[in-house]
Amino acid sequence: MTRIASVQRVAMRHPGDVAAVAALLDTGLDPRSIVAILGKTEGNGCVNDFTRAYAVQALCVMLATRLGSTVDEVAARVAMVMSGGTEGGLSPHFIVVSVSETQVPPTGALAIGTAFTRDFAPEEIGRRAQVEATATAVRAAIDDAAIDDVHYVQVKCPLLTSERIAQARAPVATTDTYASMGLSRGASALGVAVALGEVAGVTDDAIGADTSLYSGVASCSAGVELTRNEVVVFGNSHAWAGDLRIAHAVMQDGIDLPAIHAALRGAGLDPGGGQLAPDQAARLVALLAKAEPSSTGRIRGNRHIMNDDSDINATRHARALVGGVAAAATGCTDLFISGGAEHQGPDGGGPVAVIARR
Amino acid sequence: MTRIASVQRVAMRHPGDVAAVAALLDTGLDPRSIVAILGKTEGNGCVNDFTRAYAVQALCVMLATRLGSTVDEVAARVAMVMSGGTEGGLSPHFIVVSVSETQVPPTGALAIGTAFTRDFAPEEIGRRAQVEATATAVRAAIDDAAIDDVHYVQVKCPLLTSERIAQARAPVATTDTYASMGLSRGASALGVAVALGEVAGVTDDAIGADTSLYSGVASCSAGVELTRNEVVVFGNSHAWAGDLRIAHAVMQDGIDLPAIHAALRGAGLDPGGGQLAPDQAARLVALLAKAEPSSTGRIRGNRHIMNDDSDINATRHARALVGGVAAAATGCTDLFISGGAEHQGPDGGGPVAVIARR
C-alpha cells in the first residue's frame, strides 16, 4: 500500500458555514482520512477573534455526526488550525487535508507527517524544553512520512493561562498570558528550525528576542485548548503517490514578490509575466504564508504605519499587505495568509509555501 | 519659452510634518511654481479623517511664510489634494507638482493643465450641470497645456452641507451630506469621461447608479471648502520639455497586476519578471491609483469581506489590497492609492497612472 495525500480548498460563507466541507464528504471524501483542517476565518485574528472557535465548533459538530463520534473525539483526531483575519481582499476558506492509502506504486508526491510532543509543564512553555520537544516531534513526523524535503511545518502549541501559572512548580517564562502566546509560538518555530538544522542551538534568552534565528518553513499558532504541541509536516516524499507537490521560499519583507514566484515555480507553476494565467491558477491547491509588520517601522526604507495604528492591529495591516502581494502573483484571493510570525522567517518577512497539482 | 513640469515625491513623518517639502524649497524649488500638492496621509480616509486638513494647514502655514502671503492666498493658489489612508504597507508621502519655464526647446514630456468651473448652485451638485461644467473645464485645461494624450485628471469638487441645502432654490440631488460627496465625485468623473469621449452622454439618473459609465483617467475627491470644481490634467505634450512621461491603464479588479504592468511599461519602465528592479524603481516618480471594493462582494468569484466589515471601512480594505498589488509591481510602498472611485474605472477596479523619469 502507498500513501497518498489530498488537499482541498473550499469556500465558507461565514465562520459557521461548513457546508462545503460536508459536500466533500457527500462526494466521497472519507471523514476518517482527514488529518487536518486549516481555515482562514473573517475575524480580527487577535485576542477577541471568536470566529476561529466558532468554525472549529461547527466543524466538530458536523464531523461528529458523520463519524458517529463525540465532538471531543473529533477535536482530538483532527488538527484544526484556524487563522483569523481576511483583510484586504482575502477570501475566507477551509483547506481540508487528508491521507489515505492506494494500490498504485509510489511516484513521489506531497507527503504529510504528524506527531505530538509530551504535555508541557507550565514552566516549560516558551523555553528550551519546548524547543527541544518540538524538534523531536518534527523529526518523528518526518521519519513517519518518509519526507525527503520539508516545505511547511504547521505547529499548534499551548499558552499560559492564569490557572496554569498558578499550578507551575517553577517560575514561568512570562506571567502575561498574551505574551505567552508569542513565546510559545516562537519556541515552537525554533524547534522546527533546530530539527531542520536551520539553527544550531537556542538559549532561553534568544526565544522571542533574537530575530536573526528563524525557521523558513514553520507556521505556528497557539491555542488555549492544548497542553502539548501538535505538529503537521508537509514535504515531498519518494514513497508517496499522487499528483500534488509542495515547495517554499522565504519572503525577506512584505513585498517580496520574487520569493512568492520562486515558491510557485518550485511547485511547478509558471507565473509568466507576473501573475498566474487561469490554467496555471487552476493547478494551485494552496498558498500558505506568514505575515508580520517589520519591527523597524520600515519597508525598503519607507515608513509604514502598522505599528502605530491604534485603530487597526498591526498584524491586520500585515496580512492585508502580504495578501495583496500574493494575490498579485496568483490571481487568487483564497490564500492562507496568517499573522504572528515570531521566529518564522526574518523580521518583517516570512515563509511562503505552495502546493500545486501537476 | 518652453514649459516644463516637475514632480517630486517626499516622505512625511506625520501629517503635520512638512519638513521634506520645505527642504525642496531650500534646495531650489520656487514656491511660486507649485501648482498642486498631493498627499497620502495616515488617517482613516473616511468621514472623521482630520489628517488631511491637518496636513493642508501645515503646508499652507509653511508656504505662506515662504511666499510672504496669507494662508488663504496659498490655499487659493495651490491645489491641495490630500487622500487619507495608508493601510497595509502604504507609506505616507507628499507629491509636489510644479510648472516652470525653460529656455530649452520642447522635447515632448509630461504636461500639466489646470482649470476651474464656475461656482455651482447647491441643486447642481451631483447633477448633469456639474458633469457638463467639468467637461468644459477639462477641455480648457487640455487646450491650455497643449496636451496630446491625457492620462490622469485630478478633480476636487464641492459637497452639500446642511447650510447649502437650506440655500438651494430647487430640490437638491440628495439631502444626505455624506452621499453628496459620492454624487459630486461621480458627476465630476463623468465630466472627465464626457470631455475625453469615454462616455457619450449622461442623464441625472445615471449619476451614482450606472457603474458601466466611467472614466479610465479620472480621480476625484470632494471637499467642504469648495463651491466649484478644480481640475488638474496630467498628460504628455509635444510642446513641453523635461524628462518625465506619464501613462495609464485601467485595473479591471483589485488584483489586476497586468494593468499596473501596462501602465509602468507605457511610462517607459520595465517590470521584468514581475517587480521593478532597483534601477527601474529609481526612475518611478509617482504611481497614482484608485481603489474600491467590488459591489458584488467578489473578486474573480471568491468572496471578499470588505463590504460586511463593521470594524474596518470597506475603502480601507480596498486601499490595502491595491497597495499590496502595486507594491508587488513596483517594489515601493510610497504609492498614491486613493479610495472612493464612483465612475472612476469599472466596479471594483480603477485607473492607475504612472509618471516616470526617462
Place this chain on the structure above:
Amino acid sequence: MTRIASVQRVAMRHPGDVAAVAALLDTGLDPRSIVAILGKTEGNGCVNDFTRAYAVQALCVMLATRLGSTVDEVAARVAMVMSGGTEGGLSPHFIVVSVSETQVPPTGALAIGTAFTRDFAPEEIGRRAQVEATATAVRAAIDDAAIDDVHYVQVKCPLLTSERIAQARAPVATTDTYASMGLSRGASALGVAVALGEVAGVTDDAIGADTSLYSGVASCSAGVELTRNEVVVFGNSHAWAGDLRIAHAVMQDGIDLPAIHAALRGAGLDPGGGQLAPDQAARLVALLAKAEPSSTGRIRGNRHIMNDDSDINATRHARALVGGVAAAATGCTDLFISGGAEHQGPDGGGPVAVIARR
C-alpha cells in the same frame, strides 16, 4: 394551576461558554420550561458580528443534549435573542427566561406571553402587512398570558436576502439587504405600538422615516433565519404567581438617568441618592434598554461624534453611553443594552425596562 415566570441572569466567559446556563439545569431548572434566552455577547453588534450565531449554536448544542432533541428542534422551541456589543463597561451575560406551573394561588407577578405571526412574503417585510400581523401577534400573546400591563416586547423579525428578493412577486421595500433589517425592525416596533395604542395607524411611507411614531416598550432584532415574527411580551398579570415584577420608562435621550430611576422605582427598587445600594442591586433581575445615536448629532445641544466616526460604529458608541448611564443608576454592568432602535423610543432615546425581585 398557576403560571410562574423565572428570569435568571448568568455570566459567560466567552460567546461559546454556556457553562453557567448548564449549571442552572444541573441545579434544577427544567430545560423544557425555557421559553427564551437573551444574550449580550461581546462582538461588534453590527454586520459581521458572529458572536451571536456562535452563542446560539453553543446553546442549541448543549440544550439538544439535555433535551434529547436535535439542534433544530431547540432553535424552534426557544426564542434565542442575542444582542452583540458590550462596549464601555458592559459585561457579557445570558438571561434565561422560563415559564412553569405551580400549585400556589396567583399573587400578581411578572407574566410572559409568546406568539408568532404567519410567514411573510418578501414584499411584506418593512411594510404595513408586517405592522399589522405583528400587532395581532402581540395582542394574542397578551391575551394568552392574561397580561394587565405591558412593559417590554421582544420581537425577532426576518430580513430580506438576495434570494428572497429574487423570489418576491411584487416590489420589495428595499433591495439593500442591510437596510431591510432596519425596516423590518421598524415595522415590527410599530406593530407593537399599534397593538398597545401608542400609535393610531401607520402608512408604508412612515416606516423607517417618521421618528415621531414609536413604541415605548418594543425591542426588535432582525435575523436571517426567520421568515415570520416571533413575539415575547413581558408584563405583569394578576393571574400569575411569583416574586418578580416588571416596569418600564422611556429615555428621552442617551443620558436620561431620571427615566432609568423611574423604571427602577416602578419595579420596586429604590435608587436613593442616585445608585442602587448593594441590597437593592441584589434584587435587580434584569435591566433591558435600547440605545441609539440621535440623528441630530447632538445631546441636549452638545455635539456628539457617533455618526461621524468611521472607526467605531455609531451604535457601539450609543451602547457604551447608555451602558454607562445605566451602570451609574444600578451599580451593575451586566445590563442588556441593545442597539438598532428604529421606532423603539424617541430619536436618540429608547425604552428601558426593569425586572426586579420583591
Place this chain on the structure above:
Amino acid sequence: MTRIASVQRVAMRHPGDVAAVAALLDTGLDPRSIVAILGKTEGNGCVNDFTRAYAVQALCVMLATRLGSTVDEVAARVAMVMSGGTEGGLSPHFIVVSVSETQVPPTGALAIGTAFTRDFAPEEIGRRAQVEATATAVRAAIDDAAIDDVHYVQVKCPLLTSERIAQARAPVATTDTYASMGLSRGASALGVAVALGEVAGVTDDAIGADTSLYSGVASCSAGVELTRNEVVVFGNSHAWAGDLRIAHAVMQDGIDLPAIHAALRGAGLDPGGGQLAPDQAARLVALLAKAEPSSTGRIRGNRHIMNDDSDINATRHARALVGGVAAAATGCTDLFISGGAEHQGPDGGGPVAVIARR
C-alpha cells in the same frame, strides 16, 4: 491687586476649529492672560491620534496672530493639554484657563499656580529623579498661588524617543518608547502624590508597578515636544477673588457615581436625586476626570472586555464608560474625561474634579 482665575468651556466643530476660542478674545478675554488651554478632541486618544497636534497648531496659529508673536512663543507661553477621545456621548470642547488681576479684595476662590521642573536627562524619565523634581515644582506652584487646598494637578511630561535613548549616558527606564509615556506619566503622578503627602516615598521599582500608590488629584499626559515637566495646580485660595470654586473626589472604579456626586457637592452643586437640574448644570464650569480599565478585567465582580478587545483600545472603552457615568450625574456631555491613569487614582478608578460657579 488680587488675582482672579477665569475658566471658560467652549465647543469645537472639529479639531481645527478654534472659532469659539477666538470669539472669547473678540468679546474681551485678554490673550495674554491665558495660562492653559485644555481640549477634548475627537481622535482615538492613542498613538496615532493627530487631532491633538492639529488642535494645538490651530490654536497657536490663531493666538500668534492675536498676540503678534510667533507660533513657538505661544507654545512656550500657554500650556496646551489636548486629550484625545470623545467616545460614547462625549462632546469635543476646549477649556480656556486664564489668570488676571483685579482691584476687588480677595474673597477666597479658585486659584491656579504654574511651575516647571528643570530639563530631564533621558535616564531620569520614569525614575525617582522625575518624581522628586515634579514634587518640588508642585510645591512651588502651590506657594506661588497661595493655594490652601489642592484639587487637580495637570502635568505635562516628556517621553523617551529613539534619539533621546541614544543620547542617554546611563541606562534608561525602558527602551520601548510607548512604554516610556506610561512611566513618565506615572512618575509625574507620584511626584504630585509626594508633594501632597499622599505617598511617603517612592522607589524606582514601584513606578508603573505598585498600583496601591497613587495621587487622588493628578492628571498627567506625556508629549514628545517637552524635555521638562510643566505643572498647573488647581485649588482654592483665600487670597484670590472670583466666583469659581473647585473640589474633587476619587472614583474607586469606573461606575462610582457617588464619588462624582461628592465632587459636585464639594464645589457647591446639588445633584439632587441623581442628575443636576438645568439651573445647577448652568453653574458647572468644568468636570475633569481620569478613566482607565481595571487591570483585573472586572468591575465589582463582573467581567468587562476592555482589555481583550483588539478592535477598540481599552482606554477608549474606559472613557466611554466614565463619560456615561459623569453625564448621568451632570446632564452634560462636554466633560474632560481623559485616559492613561497610571498612579492617578486606584486601579480602574481615578480622580474627578469639578469647577463650579457660585
